[in-house]
Amino acid sequence: MPTDTKRVRGPEVSQSLSRFICKPETTLPSDGTRADGRNRDQVDVRPVFVRCGLVSQAKGSAYIEAGNTKLICCVYGPKETERKDETDMKCGRLFADMRFAPFSCPERGSWIQGSQEKDLSLMVLESLQPAVCLHKYPRSQIDVNVMVLENNGSALAHAITCASLALADAGIEMYDLVLGCSIRQDGASYLIDPTFLEESGSNWASGENQGSLTVSFLPSLNQISGLQSDGEMGEETLTAGVRTCIEGCYKLYPVIQQALVKAVRGAAPPPSES
Amino acid sequence: MATVQLSEAEKVYVLHGIRDDLRVDGRSCEDYRHMEIETDVVSNTDGSAKVTLGHTAVLVGIKAEMGKPRPAQPAEGYMEFFVDCSANATPEFEGRGGEELGMELTNTLYRVFNNKRSVDLASLCISPGEHCWLLYVDVLLLQCDGNLYDGISIAIKAALFNTKIPKVLITEGEDGVTEIELSDDPYDCVRLSVDNVPCIVTLCKVGPRHVVDATLQEKACSVASLIMAVTPAGTCTCMRKVGGGSLDPESIFEMTEVRGHDPGAPPFPVCPSFFLLPPPVPLSSSSPSSSSSSPSSFFLLPPPLALPFLLLLLFLSPSSSSSSSSFLLSFSSSSSSLLPPPPLALSSLLFLSPSSSSSSLLSPLPLLPLSFLLLFLSPSSSSSSLLPPPPLPLSFLLLLSRCVDI
Numbered sequence: 001m002p003t004d005t006k007r008v009r010g011p012e013v014s015q016s017l018s019r020f021i022c023k024p025e026t027t028l029p030s031d032g033t034r035a036d037g038r039n040r041d042q043v044d045v046r047p048v049f050v051r052c053g054l055v056s057q058a059k060g061s062a063y064i065e066a067g068n069t070k071l072i073c074c075v076y077g078p079k080e081t082e083r084k085d086e087t088d089m090k091c092g093r094l095f096a097d098m099r100f101a102p103f104s105c106p107e108r109g110s111w112i113q114g115s116q117e118k119d120l121s122l123m124v125l126e127s128l129q130p131a132v133c134l135h136k137y138p139r140s141q142i143d144v145n146v147m148v149l150e151n152n153g154s155a156l157a158h159a160i161t162c163a164s165l166a167l168a169d170a171g172i173e174m175y176d177l178v179l180g181c182s183i184r185q186d187g188a189s190y191l192i193d194p195t196f197l198e199e200s201g202s203n204w205a206s207g208e209n210q211g212s213l214t215v216s217f218l219p220s221l222n223q224i225s226g227l228q229s230d231g232e233m234g235e236e237t238l239t240a241g242v243r244t245c246i247e248g249c250y251k252l253y254p255v256i257q258q259a260l261v262k263a264v265r266g267a268a269p270p271p272s273e274s
Numbered sequence: 275m276a277t278v279q280l281s282e283a284e285k286v287y288v289l290h291g292i293r294d295d296l297r298v299d300g301r302s303c304e305d306y307r308h309m310e311i312e313t314d315v316v317s318n319t320d321g322s323a324k325v326t327l328g329h330t331a332v333l334v335g336i337k338a339e340m341g342k343p344r345p346a347q348p349a350e351g352y353m354e355f356f357v358d359c360s361a362n363a364t365p366e367f368e369g370r371g372g373e374e375l376g377m378e379l380t381n382t383l384y385r386v387f388n389n390k391r392s393v394d395l396a397s398l399c400i401s402p403g404e405h406c407w408l409l410y411v412d413v414l415l416l417q418c419d420g421n422l423y424d425g426i427s428i429a430i431k432a433a434l435f436n437t438k439i440p441k442v443l444i445t446e447g448e449d450g451v452t453e454i455e456l457s458d459d460p461y462d463c464v465r466l467s468v469d470n471v472p473c474i475v476t477l478c479k480v481g482p483r484h485v486v487d488a489t490l491q492e493k494a495c496s497v498a499s500l501i502m503a504v505t506p507a508g509t510c511t512c513m514r515k516v517g518g519g520s521l522d523p524e525s526i527f528e529m530t531e532v533r534g535h536d537p538g539a540p541p542f543p544v545c546p547s548f549f550l551l552p553p554p555v556p557l558s559s560s561s562p563s564s565s566s567s568s569p570s571s572f573f574l575l576p577p578p579l580a581l582p583f584l585l586l587l588l589f590l591s592p593s594s595s596s597s598s599s600s601f602l603l604s605f606s607s608s609s610s611s612l613l614p615p616p617p618l619a620l621s622s623l624l625f626l627s628p629s630s631s632s633s634s635l636l637s638p639l640p641l642l643p644l645s646f647l648l649l650f651l652s653p654s655s656s657s658s659s660l661l662p663p664p665p666l667p668l669s670f671l672l673l674l675s676r677c678v679d680i
Contacts, residue, residue: 015345119381130498130520208509210389223520227500229513232389238510239527246523 016107034191034198036067043247045181045193048158048255052169052263060170062259064162067195068152073162075170077142092137096125098146098159105151106196120156121146127160127180127216127226133173142172153195157182160216160226165256169263176221177256181248182214183241185233190241192248209237215245219253280494288495289481298491306487311428313436321437325429328489329419332426334411334433338440340454341408343399351398351406355383357413357426364418372415378516379413379426382474386427386503386512391470393434401444401452409437420489423501427474434471438463472503472511477529479521484529500529 038044046067055061058074065071078092098121102109113121124146132142144167146159160180167174184194187209191198199212211231218225224246229238280288288298295302307328316322319335326332343350357379359372366372387393398407411433413426441462443455478488478499485492488499497519503512513530515521 115377115381115384118377119385122378122381126515126518129518211511213513218520221520222523224515224523224526225520227513227515227521227526228385230385230388230511232391232505232509232511234509235530238513239530242523242526 018106034195036195040189040191043192043244043251045248045251048252050162050165050255050259052165052259053267058166058170060166060168060172062162062165062169064158064165066154066158066193068150069148069155069158070150071146071148071155071158071162073144073146073159073166075142075144075163075166075172077170078137078140078172081139081141089139090135092134092139093141094125094129094132094134094144095141096121096128096144096146096163098124098148098156100148100151100155104148120159123156123214123226123228124159124163127178128163128167130223130225131164131174131176131178131218132167133175136173142167142170151196153197153199154180154182154193154214156180156214157193157216161252161256165260168260176218176223177253177260178216178218178225179249179252179256180214180216180226181245181252182212183244183248184212185209185231185237185241190244192244209233213238213241213245215242215249217246217249219249278490278494280491284491285495288491292480292483292485292492292495295483297485299489301487303483303485306424307489309428311432313432319433320439321433321435323429323432323436324416325425325432326417327419327421327425327428327487329417330421330425331416332422332429333414333416334426334429335414336433336437337410337412338437339408339410340400340405343403343406347395348403349399350395351400351408352395353387353393353409353411355380355387355411355413357383357415359415359418362417363415367415379422382423382501382512382514383411383413383426383430385514386472386474389511392472392505392511393470394467397464397466398439400442400454404452405444405454407439418490420491420493421476421487423474423476424487427472427503431468431471431473434466435468437466439466440464470505470507472505474501474503474512476501479519479525479529484525500526502530 033039036046038046046069049065051063053061054063054072055074058076060075061073063070063072081089081093097113099113099117100109102111124144128144144163146163148155148159157180160178164174164178168177182193184191184198194212209232211229211233213229213233214226215224216226217223224242227242229241233241291297292303297303297305299307301307310324310326312324314322315324315333316335320338321336322334324331324333341351344352357376359367359376361368361372363372367375398409400406411430413429415422440460441457441464443457445453445455447453475486476488476499477484477486478492478496480488480492480496484500488496493499496517498515498517498521500521501512501514501516502510504510510530
């Protein structure tokens with residue numbers, strides 16, 4: 001970005017106004033309904049809106065909206081690989097890149113990819129890789145770019161779903177769709193598909209079993225392609241959490257399938273009867 | 275990433291071995307390689323440790339610096355991690371080659387420590403909103419032979435145990451200006467509690483089974499592995515799938531499973547963790563005498579916490595003047611008489627202090643099905659020529675053993 005050095009610019013460091021607001025203690029209500037009307041301890045994922053093929057320039061693209069979490073994903077390729085030094089040319093290579101728009105979170109982010117985004121990119125890549133038939137694309141690379149437009153929680157899980165949908169829309173051969181789902185464990189109860197506030201809840205310190213878990217799942221192969229947790233959870237809680245996430249993925253599955261079928265129909269309308 | 279190329283025949287050999295619970299180096303699926311932990315190895319740091327696990331070598335240095343707390347957590351200090359994959363380890367890391375792996379490891383470490391209980395961050399606060407201690411945890415990979423995660427986490431735990439944060443005094447001046455005073459006595463320092471610092475266990479799925487502490491060859495045969503950061507209390511602070519493959523949900527549950535049907539078995543059969551380190555010994559000028567009165571300590575956790583790892587700690591006073599080689603000698607001679615000669619897979623681990631009778635120390639060992647001994651720390655006298663003798667009156671020895679899972 002060109003900068004005008006003659007002009008007096010703003011301060012180098014600025015802080016978001018939200019830091020100075022005296023927040024009322026935003027504790028999660030410990031039982032019953034959540035802020036958006038869903039219930040705790042129920043596999044109650046937010047309704048999603050999904051569309052394929054929005055970006056005409058890309059080979060495949062997808063848009064997903066779950067509550068206020070909005071993501072767009074584009075897939076380019078397969079094209080000839082840029083890296084020629086790779087010894088293993090029998091398989092194609094998948095590259096994933098996940099970014100947050102600077103305005104996507106309550107506090108402004110930077111355009112430059114931070115280490116958190118790199119970590120999420122790696123998670124997206126490792127989740128998608130088992131599902132793509134990379135051996136069908138020798139000497140080529142496939143690029144997946146995910147952009148988070150608005151982050152209201154569970155961005156990684158939806159990014160994975162969105163990316164696999166875009167891959168399918170691009171006509172890349174895959175073994176299965178990849179669906180992502182995350183939960184936020186709060187003591188003995190869990191919140192599936194948490195919102196941003198629930199994700200960064202202020203009562204992390206208190207009690208046991210505070211943590212979050214994201215699972216990506218291949219529904220028709222019954223395989224887990226990605227798994228990550230943080231916080232501190234007991235082993236049984238973790239196992240239960242993984243099962244809950246898988247259940248959440250199955251809830252998402254028909255919606256994603258429909259969107260895909262719709263996209264295929266739209267691309268090639270069925271021949272008329274006459 | 276540091277990898278090796280294996281031919282199909284080699285892969286089949288490794289795979290079939292693991293199927294029959296016998297790995298290329300003679301271990302069974304749930305055995306670790308020998309491990310050496312050495313603390314206080316770099317004098318310019320506030321805490322340091324070097325861990326060798328087979329041919330994997332990791333050096334960790336911790337530096338404490340003063341900084342401003344983060345606005346979101348004004349009453350806490352914080353930790354910064356950095357993993358450097360130096361080109362010493364493998365030529366692939368040259369230039370920017372190691373960056374990707376370093377970033378992956380660094381981000382995982384942030385995740386592992388992203389909870390309130392691993393390290394007491396509040397104790398790093400000097401004055402809320404103004405000053406706090408910032409711990410820079412710098413990890414250097416010296417050699418790569420698989421299982422980097424486990425080696426790094428153990429090295430970080432040992433280095434945190436070794437970390438000495440100088441005591442500072444905050445005084446309020448007349449005009450409302452706060453002054454910070456640093457104690458003149460270099461021994462006047464605070465130790466961190468490392469009781470809840472997790473250790474990472476990597477479970478590598480090879481064929482139908484999973485192995486711990488995979489070498490590079492075994493890693494080349496595996497499509498995916500699961501890393502778990504486990505605390506002594508049996509909780510998990512981070513779980514993550516790494517690698518390009520996918521796993522069956524059932525195999526993930528199996529990997530994390532608590533062995534319910536066997537009452538004698540500890541939870542997390544394949545997820546060992548460090549035993550608690552003993553409370554830090556106060557460093558004072560009187561410590562040589564105090565250490566000679568209690569030359570060693572043996573720690574076994576109560577059953578609910580009994581993870582297969584056992585950490586032993588020995589304090590040697592300089593007066594005992596044992597070089598590490600003589601220490602080893604005494605170890606090997608007496609161990610053979612007390613325990614069966616260590617076969618390849620199960621080496622017995624004992625732990626002797628030259629100045630005290632060993633029998634009392636050894637008595638708990640028969641309770642363990644069999645265990646093996648890992649590692650030692652150099653006494654101040656010699657052994658690691660690379661590093662100057664530590665300035666402390668005590669250096670200590672860590673022994674780590676793991677019950678064999680029967």
